[in-house]
Amino acid sequence: MGGDGDTGGIERVYRRRRRPQLRHLGLMGLLAVNAFFQSSRLFGDPYGHRDGPSGWPPLVFGLLVVTAFARVALEQLRAHTRVTAAGITVQGRLRSRSWAWQNVYDIRVERAPRGTNGMGPQWLTYLYDVEGRRRLLWHLDDWQLADPYAEVSDLCLSAAPYRSLAWEPRSQVEALILRGAARRKAWTWALYGALGVLAAMFVVDFLEIIDGRPDHPFLLLACVPLASFAVLGAVLDRYWTSRPPGSLAQQP
Template sequence: MGGDAGGIERVYRRRRGLPWLQFGLLGVICANAFFQAVNFEDPNARLDGPPAWLPLTAGLLVTATIARVGLEQLRAHTRVTAAGITVQGRLRSRSWAWHEVYDIRVEPAPRGNGRLGPGWLTYLYDNEGRRHLLWHLDDRQLTDPYAEVSELCLSAAPYRSLIWEPRPAVEERIRRGVARRRGWTWALYISLAVLLAMFVVDFWTIVDGRPDHPFLLLVCVPLASFALLGTLLSRFWQPRGGYPPAQP
């Protein structure tokens, strides 16, 4: 992070080392998936294993994940100036003038544990209540992101035409956004359980000598359950309140 004498010119980039453990685990999974894909193309390979397209698809997904994480670490950053905030994402950037920023909040990461990823992330909320991630303004790159955001909000106050105060209409949109995200998150968890169950069903049909349908069981059913549950849960999940503002 760099800053000028006024304290408002700041750039948040990756400061600590790359998450090599995360890259290593993804690399091992990717290599194993491609090995399995090549192995199942061998006519002498076992016939009771998964179809050849399954490990190949898994390998491609893991490769895409590695590329995404690499772009996050090397390219993504957040720039704060007197004019506003600019977020450079993996491929494109987006800017907000200060009067377009409703709030900046530090929130717990969905799956962060402090080792494989940050435990706390910082989000910008615009005047419509939409949430946007501020890259590298987290507890992996900063010692105390909450204190950093509080200082940032105080430094930005002279450049805003509005004071930092809650607005009921925007807070309600934020709460509904929290409910939608939780609904889709639970839909993902349940769909993963459905996928595991479909693995068991597919294995049982093979053992029982009946025709198996791996694409239907391992792809179509989990995706359909995710879409259906996500739509229902995100619509009917009751909001219980958003996160408190990060600034004092």
């Protein structure tokens, strides 16, 4: 991170400074290899019980693993956040996007999604625009900074002279932010539900193999979980965006 004294410290660049721990990367690699091996055993059809090709699940899983590792690599090498007197530019894994200060509604430090278990930042920083949409500010978190709250407070103070509006809440934008939070929560729970359905479909497919019945892996392991994700997400989205949960309504 750098600064420019001629612009009141507003010139800053937030890049990766802390490398991912090797034990976390090693654990991810072991889990990926084990899952790939198990899927190969399950769908490799070593006894010829199936008609037609059955090697697509390991192939698809392998592509997903490669894609996931590519995303992590691009995040570490390319992603960063640049702050200037003109506004904020977020360089993502592949594309960049900029906001002029008059289009920035707020900058907030929020708790990271559950499930990181110390393998990632616990606090992340998001930019909210005047339409209530949010965008992650890369590497402005507690992994790269000792105190992201203090950094964001100082950043907002330094940016005040370049804004036409004060850093104060507006009810219309807050309502849009609350609706966006409810929608994200709905689709997150829909994903959890789809993963549960996927686990159940693995059991059903395995039982069909044991019983010698015709099994339908593509239908059970792809179509059914995707359909459940779409249906559950649509239902929860409709319910929670019209009636946000209390936990979301109390967010600052």
